[in-house]
Every structure is written in C-alpha cells, then in structure tokens.
Amino acid sequence: MKRYVIATGTVTYAIKGRDLLRKNGFTVKIERITGDNTLGCGYVLILTGDIEKAEKILKNGGVKILRITAEQ
Amino acid sequence: MIYFDNAATSGHKPQMVINAVNNALKNLSANPGRSGHKAALDAADMVYKTRQKVADFFGAEGAENVVFTQNCTHALNYVIKGVLKRGDHAVVSSLEHNAVMRPLVKTGVNFDVARVFENDEDTVADFEKKLKVNTKLVIMTGASNVTGQILPFEEIAKICKKRGIFFCLDAAQVAGIMPINMQKMHIDYLCAAPHKSLYAPMGIGILICTKPIENTVIEGGTGTSSLEFVQPNTLPEMLESGTLNVPAIAGVSAGIDFVNKIGMEKIYNFETKLLKILYDGLSKNHKIILYTAPPKMHKYAPVLPFNVRGMKSDEANEFFSQNGVALRAGLHCAPTAHKMLGTADFGTLRASFSAFNNENEVISFINLAKKV
Numbered sequence: 001m002k003r004y005v006i007a008t009g010t011v012t013y014a015i016k017g018r019d020l021l022r023k024n025g026f027t028v029k030i031e032r033i034t035g036d037n038t039l040g041c042g043y044v045l046i047l048t049g050d051i052e053k054a055e056k057i058l059k060n061g062g063v064k065i066l067r068i069t070a071e072q
Numbered sequence: 073m074i075y076f077d078n079a080a081t082s083g084h085k086p087q088m089v090i091n092a093v094n095n096a097l098k099n100l101s102a103n104p105g106r107s108g109h110k111a112a113l114d115a116a117d118m119v120y121k122t123r124q125k126v127a128d129f130f131g132a133e134g135a136e137n138v139v140f141t142q143n144c145t146h147a148l149n150y151v152i153k154g155v156l157k158r159g160d161h162a163v164v165s166s167l168e169h170n171a172v173m174r175p176l177v178k179t180g181v182n183f184d185v186a187r188v189f190e191n192d193e194d195t196v197a198d199f200e201k202k203l204k205v206n207t208k209l210v211i212m213t214g215a216s217n218v219t220g221q222i223l224p225f226e227e228i229a230k231i232c233k234k235r236g237i238f239f240c241l242d243a244a245q246v247a248g249i250m251p252i253n254m255q256k257m258h259i260d261y262l263c264a265a266p267h268k269s270l271y272a273p274m275g276i277g278i279l280i281c282t283k284p285i286e287n288t289v290i291e292g293g294t295g296t297s298s299l300e301f302v303q304p305n306t307l308p309e310m311l312e313s314g315t316l317n318v319p320a321i322a323g324v325s326a327g328i329d330f331v332n333k334i335g336m337e338k339i340y341n342f343e344t345k346l347l348k349i350l351y352d353g354l355s356k357n358h359k360i361i362l363y364t365a366p367p368k369m370h371k372y373a374p375v376l377p378f379n380v381r382g383m384k385s386d387e388a389n390e391f392f393s394q395n396g397v398a399l400r401a402g403l404h405c406a407p408t409a410h411k412m413l414g415t416a417d418f419g420t421l422r423a424s425f426s427a428f429n430n431e432n433e434v435i436s437f438i439n440l441a442k443k444v
Contacts, residue, residue, distance in 0.1 A: 010296050010309050011105040011113075012136050015120040032108025042296055043108075062134055064306060 006045040006058070007033075007066040014043035017063040021047060024057050042066070074433045077398045079217055079245060079375050079424035081267045081274055085323075089271050092326035096319040103315055105295040115318050122325040123308070129328050130243075130262055131253030132280045139279040139308040140316055140324075144244045145171040147263035147279035150311055151240045152211065154285035155261075156181045160208040163199060165223060166412055167216040170405040172242060176211070185408065188216075190365060192224040199228050209238045214246030218409035218422065219364050220347075220375030222246065226257045233258040238283055244268060245373050247278075248331050249340045254280060269339075269426070271327040276320035281307060290314075334427060343374035343425040346434050350376055350423060353438030360441060363413045363420065377413065377420040380444050385419040391444050392421070397437055399423055 008014045014030045021028045028047040036042065047054060051068065058065055075083035096118070102111035104119045123135035132138065141147045152175040156162055162183040164172055176183055184202040189195050199210070210232050215222045225241055232239040240261035243252060247262075248269030254262055260283040266272035291303040292313030304310050331339065347367045354360045354376075361379045364372070380388040389401035402419040403410050410416040423437070 009304075010294075010306055011116045012120060012123070012308060013306075015117060016135060030108075030113060043105075062136070 001048050002051075003071045004047050004051045004054070005069045005071060006047070006054070007042055007068075008045060008063060009042045009066050010064075011043045013063050014045055016061065017045050017058050020057055020061045020063065021045065021054055024053075026054060074397045074429075074437060076423040076425065076429070076433075076437065077400050078426040078429075079268065079373075079404075079422065080400055081265075082269065082271050082426045082428075083398065084426060084428035085273065086271050086327070086330040088330055089273070089323045089326040092322040093273055093319045096322035100318055100322065103295075104318060105309065105316075106293075118325070119316060119318065119321050122321050125325055125328050126278055127280065129332075130247075130264075130280055131255050131257075132262070133255060133282060136307050137281050139281065139311045140321055141277035141279050141311070142275060142317070143267075143277040144242070144263050144265035145277070147277045148172055148211070148240075148242060149175045150279055150285060150289055151261045151263065151281075152176050152209070153179055153289050154287045155209050155238060155240075155283075157208075157286075159206065161204050161206045162209045162211060163202045163207055164210075165195075165199075165212040167219065167221065167223070167406065167409045168211070168213055169217055169242065169244070170407070171244075172211050172213070173408065186212075188221065188223060188412070190221075192227070196224050196227045196231070200231055203231075203235060203237065207235075207237050209240060211240040211242065213242040213244070214250070214252075215373035215375070216406070216409050217245050217375065218377055218404050218406050218420070219413065220245075220367070220372040220377075220424075221364070222250070222371055222373060225259075229258040232260075245375065248327075248336065249343065249373060250370075251336060254282060266324045266327055269331070270324065271330050271426075272323040273320045276317050276324055278324070279311065281311075285311065288313075339427045340374075341369070342427065343429075344369055344372070346425045346429055346431065347372065347374045347376060349431060349434045350438065353434070354378055354441060357438070357441055359444060363415070374425040376423045377415075378423070379415070379418070379420050380441075383444075385415075385421050388421055388444060392437075392440070395440055397440065 104116035123138040186199040247264040264278040294309040385401040
C-alpha cells in the first residue's frame with residue numbers, strides 16, 4: 001500500500017491537518033523530518049488511503065501544504 | 073488579605089488552573105514545534121488544542137491565527153509595529169494604556185486621540201471625526217483599566233470595516249467578563265491578558281490576527297524552515313520565535329474552562345454587584361472622592377477609581393496595605409485616562425474584583441475606609 005507524506009512545514013498545520021483527516025476516517029500520524037534541503041526542519045503528515053480526498057480536506061480546512069510525496 | 077487588585081492580575085487562580093500548570097510542568101516539559109518525539113508532540117498537541125479553545129472563545133477563525141506572546145503588551149507591540157508604516161495614520165482612544173501609547177509613539181506615525189465621553193454616541197462620533205484617508209489602524213481598549221468604562225468598540229469596529237481600516241481591540245480588561253466574537257464584531261486583531269479575567273498564570277499573552285502583520289518585531293528560531301535566515305511568514309510561528317511558555321498555555325486552557333464552567337455572564341453579574349455595593353458604600357463616606365458615575369451593567373468593568381480626600385493615592389494605599397487590603401495606587405500606566413479624570417498629578421486608588429471576592433470583603437473594606 002502506498003504511503004503518502006504531506007509536508008505542512010509547521011507543527012500547527014500538521015496537528016490541524018491530522019485532526020481534520022482523522023475526523024474524516026484517515027489513519028494519520030505526524031513526524032518531523034530534518035536535513036531536507038527544501039524544508040529545513042519541518043513537520044509532515046504520514047497517511048495511507050485516498051490522497052486526492054485527503055488533499056481536498058486539508059485545502060478546504062485551510063491547511064497549508066508544501067509538498068506531497070508518495071512512498072511504496 | 074483582601075485582594076482587590078484583579079485588574080492588574082487575578083490574585084486567586086482556580087485549582088483547575090493550578091492543576092493544569094502542575095501537570096504541564098510534570099508531563100509536558102518538552103519543546104513543542106521543535107522535536108518529533110512523543111513528549112514534544114504531546115506538548116504541541118496541548119498548545120494546539122489551547123489555540124483552538126482560544127479561537128472558539130473569541131469567535132475567531134482558525135487556531136493558526138492564535139499567537140501566544142509573553143503578555144498583552146507584547147501582543148500590542150506586534151500589531152502596532154507590525155502594521156503601521158511611515159505615512160500611515162492611526163486613531164486611539166483617550167483612555168489607552170501605555171502598552172498602546174508607547175509603541176505607537178515609537179513608530180513615529182501620525183495619530184489622533186479620540187475622546188471618550190460618558191455617552192457612547194458622542195464617543196463613536198469623535199472616533200469617526202478623527203479618521204482620515206490614510207488611517208490604517210484604529211487601536212482601542214475594550215474597557216479603561218482606570219475608570220472601568222466599557223467603550224463602544226463594536227460600533228467603531230463596524231465603521232472601520234466599512235472604511236477598510238484595520239481594527240485592533242486591547243481586550244486586557246474585557247476578555248473573560250464580556251462575550252467577544254471577532255468575526256461578528258469585525259475585530260481584525262485582538263490582544264488579551266489571560267492572567268487577568270481568564271485566571272491564567274502571568275507570563276502569557278494572546279494575540280489573534282485575522283489580518284496580516286507585515287513586520288515581525290522579534291525574529292529567531294521557530295522550529296521550521298531552519299535553513300532560511302529569513303523569518304517564516306506563516307502564523308502563528310512567525311510571531312512565536314523562541315520557546316513557548318507551555319505551563320502558562322496549559323493554564324490559559326484551564327482558565328477558559330473555568331470561566332466557561334461558571335459562565336461569563338454570571339461572573340460579570342457577580343462582580344458588578346460587588347462594584348455597586350462598594351460604590352454605594354464609599355459614596356456615603358465624605359472622606360472618599362469618586363470619579364465615575366454609578367456603575368451599570370454593560371457600561372463598566374468591575375473597576376473603581378477613588379481617592380481619600382487630602383491624601384495622595386500612595387499614602388492612602390499604604391494605610392490599606394497595612395490593614396490587609398491589596399489595591400493599586402498611582403497612574404495605572406494610563407496617564408491619558410488620569411488627565412481626563414484630573415488626577416494626573418496624584419493618581420488614584422483602584423479597586424477591582426474577580427470571581428473569588430465576596431460581599432463580606434467589600435463591606436469590611438467600606439468599614440475600613442471610614443477609619444482612614
């Protein structure tokens with residue numbers, strides 16, 4: 001199953017995003033990544049499931065998304 | 073001790089606030105927004121939930137618009153210095169605290185002072201008269217920390233909205249005693265001192281921004297975008313450089329729970345009842361000078377300025393302090409209010425209440441004032 005990593009940049013948006021996605025039935029957790037040249041330090045959401053739906057939920061909820069990547 | 077200095081900070085904190093602070097010190101001593109381990113995320117979770125609670129309490133859109141500052145003065149500095157630029161104009165009321173006046177003067181922008189009258193219509197009219205084409209920001213207190221008078225900020229915010237002027241409310245004396253809904257009342261920036269009528273610990277302030285802040289006053293580590301030397305522009309982190317006061321934020325959360333549990337209206341009714349008893353009692357004492365009209369609901373916050381005839385406020389305060397009563401004497405960091413009262417040279421005493429005061433304390437104080 002594909003795992004998606006959504007970079008929100010800040011812990012505030014990560015928690016907001018996590019709560020929104022959980023309310024909508026997603027299994028999601030927060031991790032912090034370091035050493036990424038594009039993020040510096042930043043918080044990401046890790047989830048599985050319908051990424052298009054997740055993205056829509058986050059955007060409608062006002063969560064800033066920096067980047068979405070898919071991992072196998 | 074009888075503590076009547078609650079407009080400075082609430083002297084008695086609810087047990088639930090003390091428990092929340094203790095719990096944060098024991099179990100949440102990790103740095104939110106800095107690390108990815110469980111303890112740091114638990115702390116960040118609590119901080120986020122408190123942001124959401126604060127946003128709900130003040131009718132603000134989005135937890136991310138809630139910024140935790142060191143105090144209300146810092147919050148006001150962020151707005152005044154972050155919004156105003158050379159060539160802008162601002163309007164303030166004649167009852168502002170130095171937390172507004174000093175940063176405003178420091179910006180160097182032109183500003184006008186709108187006079188506050190006993191009659192709200194006259195106050196609104198004077199504000200309207202002071203607005204100019206280049207007025208960018210109106211900053212006003214919700215209630216005077218000297219006279220307790222509640223200002224017609226909702227009407228003035230409505231005028232600002234119509235004219236495209238940003239509106240900032242200094243809610244230091246009204247947060248927790250009167251309902252505030254930023255969205256419905258068209259408040260763009262709200263600055264609050266939760267250690268007063270929200271019963272939180274000292275060392276924490278609230279700033280809620282629904283409009284941009286262009287210049288940050290303080291820059292530093294935010295735990296995000298760490299490769300960049302330029303301050304991030306995302307709220308709330310852009311205004312929260314450095315480590316947050318997590319125990320105090322836990323106290324804010326519990327303080328709001330406390331106010332919600334009792335009911336803001338019930339607290340305000342009770343404190344106004346004490347204010348009326350005090351006013352009536354002191355007005356019968358020929359040694360006491362009162363400066364305000366008899367207190368009315370929704371017209372006054374639970375604050376009363378007075379003096380003892382023939383004594384400087386500091387001298388009278390010494391008498392009350394020695395007899396176990398905590399008041400505040402002097403100018404209360406609000407010289408413009410004292411100029412209006414005619415007390416700028418000697419200040420006043422000020423009594424102010426919280427939910428933890430009672431009628432017996434007020435009656436004891438009235439009796440003590442007869443002996444001064």
